[in-house]
Amino acid sequence: MTTQWTISTLDRDIATGYVNCAHWQATAVDGEHTASIYSTCGWSDGTVNVPYADLTEATVLNWVWETVDKTATEAALAAQIEAKKNPVSASGKPWGQA
Numbered sequence: 001m002t003t004q005w006t007i008s009t010l011d012r013d014i015a016t017g018y019v020n021c022a023h024w025q026a027t028a029v030d031g032e033h034t035a036s037i038y039s040t041c042g043w044s045d046g047t048v049n050v051p052y053a054d055l056t057e058a059t060v061l062n063w064v065w066e067t068v069d070k071t072a073t074e075a076a077l078a079a080q081i082e083a084k085k086n087p088v089s090a091s092g093k094p095w096g097q098a
Helices: 057-067 069-083
Strands: 001-012 018-030 033-044
Touching: 001 057, 001 069, 018 057, 018 069, 033 057, 033 069
Parallel strands: none
Antiparallel strands: 001 018, 018 033
């Protein structure tokens, strides 16, 4: 299973130029099965103090991982994929199937 973390977008204060919210997504892939989680992290003014123009995705992901439990998030993705591989329930109807 591979997991990719990305930053979808950032919210920032125009006056200070500092980011106050990151929208992030983690997507896991195992063969034909995928699972993803989308969420946000917010910070108080001045908590993250790198000017917007100087940011990299790696920098922001490190901030996210200081806020979000990366191991638990990846375990939740693995559990989602396992549930897709080995479903315990199904939906449908028994009639009209070819």
